[in-house]
Amino acid sequence: MEVAKEILDIKESYETKYGFSDPEKYSFKAKKGLSGEMVRQISAIKSEPEWMLDFRLRALKIFFSRPMPQWGPKLEIDFNNIFYYIKPVEKQGRSWDDVPKDIKSTFDKLGIPEAERKFLAGVGAQYESESVYHHIQKELGQQGVIFLDMDSGLRECPEIVKKHFGKIIPAGDNKFAALNSAVWSGGSFVYVPENVKVAMPLQAYFRINAKNMGQFERTLIITEPGSSVHYVEGCSAPSYSEDSLHAAVVEILAKENSRLRYTTIQNWSNNVYNLVTKRAHAHRNAVVEWIDGNLGSKITMKYPSVYLLGEGAKANIISIAYAGRGQHQDAGGKAVHMAKNTSSTILSKSISKDGGKTTYRGLLRVAKGATGVMSNVRCDALILDDTSSSDTVPYMDVAEKNVSITHEATVGKVSEETLFYLMSRGLKESDAMALVVRGFIEPFTKELPMEYAVELNRLVHMEMTGAVG
Amino acid sequence: MIIDNKSLLLLSKNAPRWIAERRESAAKSFFNAPMPSEREEAWRYTTLGNMEIKSSSDALLKVSGKCATPMSAETEKLIPASAGEDKFDFFNNAFWTSGYSVVVPDNMDAGVIEARIGAGITRSVVVLGKNAKAEIVEYISGGSGVTSNFLYVVTGENAHASVYSVSDLASGVRDFSYKRAFLNSNSSVTWNVAQFGSALSRIKVDNHFNGEGSSSRVTGLFGASGLQHMDLTTNAFHNVPNTSCTMNIKGALKDSASHVYRGLIKIEKAAKNTSSYLSDHALALSKNASANSIPSLMIDNNDVKCGHSASVGNVDEEKLLYIMSRGLDRKSAENLIVEGFFSHMIASVPSEKMRSEFSRIVRERILC
Numbered sequence: 001m002e003v004a005k006e007i008l009d010i011k012e013s014y015e016t017k018y019g020f021s022d023p024e025k026y027s028f029k030a031k032k033g034l035s036g037e038m039v040r041q042i043s044a045i046k047s048e049p050e051w052m053l054d055f056r057l058r059a060l061k062i063f064f065s066r067p068m069p070q071w072g073p074k075l076e077i078d079f080n081n082i083f084y085y086i087k088p089v090e091k092q093g094r095s096w097d098d099v100p101k102d103i104k105s106t107f108d109k110l111g112i113p114e115a116e117r118k119f120l121a122g123v124g125a126q127y128e129s130e131s132v133y134h135h136i137q138k139e140l141g142q143q144g145v146i147f148l149d150m151d152s153g154l155r156e157c158p159e160i161v162k163k164h165f166g167k168i169i170p171a172g173d174n175k176f177a178a179l180n181s182a183v184w185s186g187g188s189f190v191y192v193p194e195n196v197k198v199a200m201p202l203q204a205y206f207r208i209n210a211k212n213m214g215q216f217e218r219t220l221i222i223t224e225p226g227s228s229v230h231y232v233e234g235c236s237a238p239s240y241s242e243d244s245l246h247a248a249v250v251e252i253l254a255k256e257n258s259r260l261r262y263t264t265i266q267n268w269s270n271n272v273y274n275l276v277t278k279r280a281h282a283h284r285n286a287v288v289e290w291i292d293g294n295l296g297s298k299i300t301m302k303y304p305s306v307y308l309l310g311e312g313a314k315a316n317i318i319s320i321a322y323a324g325r326g327q328h329q330d331a332g333g334k335a336v337h338m339a340k341n342t343s344s345t346i347l348s349k350s351i352s353k354d355g356g357k358t359t360y361r362g363l364l365r366v367a368k369g370a371t372g373v374m375s376n377v378r379c380d381a382l383i384l385d386d387t388s389s390s391d392t393v394p395y396m397d398v399a400e401k402n403v404s405i406t407h408e409a410t411v412g413k414v415s416e417e418t419l420f421y422l423m424s425r426g427l428k429e430s431d432a433m434a435l436v437v438r439g440f441i442e443p444f445t446k447e448l449p450m451e452y453a454v455e456l457n458r459l460v461h462m463e464m465t466g467a468v469g
Numbered sequence: 470m471i472i473d474n475k476s477l478l479l480l481s482k483n484a485p486r487w488i489a490e491r492r493e494s495a496a497k498s499f500f501n502a503p504m505p506s507e508r509e510e511a512w513r514y515t516t517l518g519n520m521e522i523k524s525s526s527d528a529l530l531k532v533s534g535k536c537a538t539p540m541s542a543e544t545e546k547l548i549p550a551s552a553g554e555d556k557f558d559f560f561n562n563a564f565w566t567s568g569y570s571v572v573v574p575d576n577m578d579a580g581v582i583e584a585r586i587g588a589g590i591t592r593s594v595v596v597l598g599k600n601a602k603a604e605i606v607e608y609i610s611g612g613s614g615v616t617s618n619f620l621y622v623v624t625g626e627n628a629h630a631s632v633y634s635v636s637d638l639a640s641g642v643r644d645f646s647y648k649r650a651f652l653n654s655n656s657s658v659t660w661n662v663a664q665f666g667s668a669l670s671r672i673k674v675d676n677h678f679n680g681e682g683s684s685s686r687v688t689g690l691f692g693a694s695g696l697q698h699m700d701l702t703t704n705a706f707h708n709v710p711n712t713s714c715t716m717n718i719k720g721a722l723k724d725s726a727s728h729v730y731r732g733l734i735k736i737e738k739a740a741k742n743t744s745s746y747l748s749d750h751a752l753a754l755s756k757n758a759s760a761n762s763i764p765s766l767m768i769d770n771n772d773v774k775c776g777h778s779a780s781v782g783n784v785d786e787e788k789l790l791y792i793m794s795r796g797l798d799r800k801s802a803e804n805l806i807v808e809g810f811f812s813h814m815i816a817s818v819p820s821e822k823m824r825s826e827f828s829r830i831v832r833e834r835i836l837c
Contacts, residue, residue, distance in 0.1 A: 381766075381768070383768065383771030386770045389769040390768045391768065392768075394762075394779075397761045401756050403783065404780075409764070409766060409776055410775070410776040413773075
C-alpha cells in the first residue's frame with residue numbers, strides 16, 4: 001500500500017489555489033477578545049434594533065456559563081486570542097466593480113464571479129465579518145425572492161427576521177451556537193415566496209483572510225409552501241500557523257410542500273476550527289437535503305440535522321469527509337422524526353489518510369406517535385494507510401413500534417483484489433486507486449452541480465497521477 | 470444481605486488478610502463513587518437516578534461438572550484486573566458472597582459444567598489451560614434487591630470455551646452483571662447470553678483479544694415487557710493482530726419496556742488483519758416500547774474488515790396477513806413471527822438442553 005501515501009492529496013495544492021493571503025487594509029478591526037463591551041460595539045456599528053442587542057448579550061452570558069464539550073475531538077481554543085469582528089470595507093458592492101481590487105482579485109482567483117456568470121442565480125461573498133458583494137438575478141428579485149446578507153436582511157425585512165431568528169437554534173442550544181449568537185456577523189438571509197421555484201443555485205462564499213480571525217456568519221433560509229431553492233456555500237482561508245475559528249449557525253424553515261437543498265463544500269485551511277450548528281425544520285411533505293462535503297479545517301464538528309415536524313416530510317443527508325495530516329473530521333447527521341410517515345436517509349462516506357481521523361457521529365430519533373417512519377443510515381469509511389483512523393458513533397433512539405429503521409456501517413481499506421483487477425486491465429496502481437476513491441465518493445459528487453463535481457473529480461485525479469508521474 | 474460495613478466485616482471474617490483488604494478498599498471506592506448518571510456515555514439512556522443500593526438476596530449456588538469448585542480465595546486470585554471499572558465493579562468486588570471456579574488443566578476437555586445460581590452477588594472464574602476445552606452453562610434466576618453476577622473467562626493458548634449465560638430474574642430485581650473474557654493466542658470463546666426478567670438489568674460482555682489468532686462469537690438475546698428497562702453492552706477490544714469477532718444481538722420488546730444496546734468494536738493500531746462484525750436487531754411489539762441502539766466503531770488501523778448493522782422494526786403486517794390467511798388468529802401469527810425472529814439465534818446454540826431452555830424462556834417471557 002506504499003502508493004496510498006502518494007495519492008489523493010487534495011490538500012497538496014491548497015497553498016497555491018486557496019492558501020494565499022491579502023495585505024490587511026480594513027475599515028474597522030475590533031480588539032482581540034470577547035466582552036460585553038465588544039458585543040455592544042458590534043451591534044452599534046451595525047445600528048441594530050434593541051432586541052438584537054439583548055439577544056446578543058443574553059447569548060454571551062450563556063457562552064461564558066457553558067463548559068467546553070466533554071465529548072468528541074479535543075478543542076484547544078484560546079478565546080482571548082481571536083478577532084471577533086473585522087469590517088473589511090465601508091460599503092457592500094452591488095457589482096464586482098464596486099468591490100476593492102485586492103478583495104475582488106481574491107474572489108477572482110477562487111472563481112466566484114466566473115461561476116456567477118455561468119450558472120448561478122445569485123451570489124453573496126463574505127470577507128472576514130462582512131459581506132462585500134451581494135447580487136441576485138433581476139427576474140428572481142421581481143418574483144419576490146430575497147437573497148441578502150443577514151445584516152441587510154435584518155434591516156430590510158425586520159419582521160420576518162425577528163419572527164424566525166434564533167427560533168430553530170436558540171442561543172442556548174450549545175456553547176458555540178451561543179458564541180455565534182453573541183457575535184454573529186454576515187451570513188445569508190434567503191426567503192423564497194409561495195410556489196416560486198428557483199431553478200439555478202444561489203451561492204454564498206465565505207473567506208477568512210486575517211490571522212487569528214473568528215468568522216461567525218449566521219444564515220436563515222425560509223421556503224414558503226410549494227417553493228424550492230438550492231443554496232450552495234463554499235469557504236476557504238489562508239494557511240497560517242495560528243488557529244482561526246469558524247462557528248456558524250444555519251437555521252432553515254421549510255414550510256409545507258417546499259423543497260430545499262443546502263450544499264456545502266467546506267475547504268478551510270488546516271488551521272481553522274470549524275464548529276458549526278446547522279438545523280432544518282421540515283413541515284408537511286417538505287423535503288430538506290443536506291449535501292455536506294468536508295475537505296478542509298483542522299477540526300470540524302458538524303452534524304446537519306433535520307427535524308421532521310409535518311406528516312410526509314423527508315430528509316436526505318449525504319456527507320463526505322476527507323481527513324489528511326493533522327485533520328480530524330467529526331461529522332455526521334441527525335434526523336429527528338416527530339411526525340407520522342416521515343422518512344430519512346443518511347449516507348456518510350469518509351476517507352482518512354496520512355494520520356488523519358474521521359468520525360461519523362449521528363442521531364436517529366423517532367418520537368412516540370411518529371408511526372410509519374422509514375429511515376436508513378449508512379456509513380462507510382475508507383482508511384488509506386496505517387497511520388490513519390476512523391470512528392463510527394451512531395445513535396438510534398426509537399420510541400415507536402410501527403417503524404422501519406436500518407443502519408449499516410463498514411470500515412476498511414481499498415481491497416487488494418479490486419486494485420489488482422483494475423491493474424490487470426492496464427491501469428497504473430495510482431489510476432486504479434483514484435478510480436476506486438472516485439467511485440467511493442460518487443454518491444456525493446453526483447449530487448453536486450456539474451461544475452463543482454467536475455472540479456472535485458479533477459482535483460482528486462490530478463493529485464494522484466501528478467504524484468506518480 | 471444488607472449492603473453496609475457490617476456485612477463487609479462478616480464477609481471478611483476468617484478470610485485471608487489480602488482478600489479482606491481488597492474487599493475493604495473496593496467497598497470504599499463503591500461508597501465514594503457517585504451513582505453513574507446518564508450524562509456518562511456508558512450510561513446514556515439508563516437512568517439510575519437516586520437508586521439506593523440497600524440490600525441484595527443471598528446467592529444460592531449449585532455447580533456440577535469436571536474441574537468445578539466453589540470460588541475460594543485461591544481461585545479468586547486468577548481473576549485478571551480489568552481497566553475502566555465502575556461503581557458496580559467495586560460493588561461486586563467488595564460484597565461477593567460466592568461463585569464458582571472452573572480450572573481446566575492443559576490438554577483436557579472438561580465437558581459441560583453446569584451452574585445454577587439463585588441471583589445474588591457472585592463472582593466466578595473459568596481458566597482454561599493450553600488446548601483445554603469447556604462448556605459452561607450458567608442459569609441465573611430469582612433474586613431480590615440489587616444483584617450482580619460476574620463471570621471472568623481466561624483462555625490459554627488454543628483453548629476453547631463456550632459459555633451459555635441465561636439471566637431469568639425475578640421481577641423486582643435490579644441486576645448489574647459484567648462478563649469478561651481474556652483471550653490468549655489462537656483461543657476462542659463463544660458467548661451465548663440471554664437477558665430476561667428483572668426490573669432493570671445491565672449486562673456487559675467484554676472480549677479482550679490479547680493473543681494473536683484468537684476469536685469470539687457473541688450471541689445476545691433479550692426480551693423485555695411491562696415497565697422493564699434493559700441495558701446490554703457488548704465490546705470487542707482487538708489489541709493484537711489476526712483476531713476476529715462476530716456479535717449478533719436480537720431482542721423483542723413488549724408493553725412499555727425499554728432497551729438500550731451499546732456495542733463497541735475497538736481496533737488498536739497494532740491489531741492488523743482484524744475482522745470484526747456486529748449486528749443488532751430489535752423488534753418492537755408494542756406502541757409504547759422503545760429501543761435505543763448505539764453500535765460504535767473505533768478503528769486505528771486500515772488493515773481491517775469491520776462493520777455493523779442495526780435495525781428496529783415491528784412485525785410486518787403482510788407477513789401477519791399471510792399467516793392469518795392460513796387460518797391462524799392474529800395473536801398466534803404474531804407469536805410465530807417472534808419465534809421465527811429468535812429461532813435463528815436459538816438454533817445456533819449447540820446444546821439441545823440449552824436450546825429448549827431458551828425456547829421456554831422466550832415463550833414464557835415474550836409470547837402469550
